[in-house]
Amino acid sequence: MAVIDKKQIVFQEPLLLKSGIFLSPVTVAYETYGTLNPDRSNAVLITHAFTGDAHASSNGASGEKPGWWEEMIGSGKAFDTDKYFVICSNTLGSCKGTTGPSSVDSSTGKPFGLAFPVITIQDMVALEKRLIDHLGIRKLLCVAGGSMGGMQALVWPIMFPESVLSSIVIAACHRHSAQQIAFHEVGRQAVMADPEWMEGDYYGKAVPKRGLAIARMVGHITYMSEASMEQKFGRKLVEKDALGYSFAKDFEVEGYLQYRGMSFVDRFDANSYLYLTKAMDYFDLTDGDRKLSDVVSGVRADMLIISFTSDWLYPSYQSQSLVRALQANDVDVSYVEMKTDYGHDAFLVEFDDQTRVIKNYLVRVERERK
């Protein structure tokens, strides 16, 4: 039994994007954990968040780094790799092995940069569907993800109602709000204001580190809650006993944000930051004027929606309006608002309650299929 399988596949057939543009060829990097059963009915697709990648778990393989959802995926865990064939692919537009703005444009032989087409959450899902088809899976047992991954998990049963039995949408929404767009725009402006960004044509030269780091700092603030920042940092000073009366670092929270910002630039592409935030900001299942209950009327999957009390970036009311729209359509839906101080990051931190709920949810979905 393969504990972990890391692969890349190239699709030559053009992918039609929501914008009307065709993209080809498209490479997808993905990992799988566990074994696909003979009738191919135990596949679970995990969709990652904004800066995530295909490495969701080490699945206990020696020498492997822990994945971004290590505590949720593995033997005996919520997504139990002894039972399920778990797949996680890097999303379209990212920079971790799947085609994105840092990939080489086959027509020029140079990285795309801003020549890369603007992509959407729906385009990410369309590409994931290709991967699932390629793996010979007709119907996923479940698709699950948080934040941007939650948006993908929500799009799946709408775009491909016959291809997914259940969906778990965590800390997400059906439409980015003005506030969510606003924070992303600050991040994008920070990147684009960096002189080294050079209209996105910085590959092979200096990368726009400062801009990207500032963007990440803003992001980190929105992923935490006031309470979690207070608990973690308070007004603690960094490497000093008294205020310095200068603009050097005084507070721990400043040092933390700077550290997180600077370490991010080594692992993420600035243009991917622009493209992925744009994809989330374009996300509006109602296309501006449709009723959400009409949009989700074709959903056949059993849905589990999870939000977190202190998540002010993706507040619970967004999940609740989604729940109501699903209820209006006779879709089987469960919803829980988990109590936590961790803010939006809770889906990457609150493992006990998520495991309690998800593990048994999957058991029920499997049982009710029979």
Place this chain on the structure above:
Amino acid sequence: MIRLDHEIIAGIIEPGARVLDLGCGNGDLLAFLKEQKGVRGTGIEIDEEEVLRCLERGVAVTQGNINDGLGVYGDKRFDYVIFNESLQQVLKIDKVLGEALRVGRHVIVGIPNFCHLGARLQLFFRGRVPVTKSLPFHWYDTPNLRFLSLKDFRSFCAKKGISIERARYLTAGKEVVLAPNLLAEEAIFVIRKD
């Protein structure tokens, strides 16, 4: 151990019925109805820990406040809407019960009788607000907002044009037939409004 009220409710509901349990708690009743009657059931529960318990045992539930109404559900969407020991904790009885009768073809209401014999004796002889096995709370810690007798519920239904289809009465784990407003600690009514 199976509760008599759950057994009575399961006896009322047809196999495969669509059921909505309002204030479903930890999902005991829904799990029992699913096992016994194969119902397609879901619940609404306000308390996070109870919601987690429901989900943990594979009972579909959405966290929410039933006082907010059931506006999203279409008319007669469910075969049965259930308030088991939850109606007396509802703030807007008229609105919430009206909503239940709208979305359910039948509504099952399980309520404690605040005027059963034991309660009356305490009230009369001790001059105290009754605290009994079926009414275990003190005035300062009760979650109940509504204090009613079985007669009160019947007269409310008559006034609102709600028909009572069936009624079953229980006390101390047994069914009661005679003088229920005096002898029953709980009642289960099946009501409807067309």
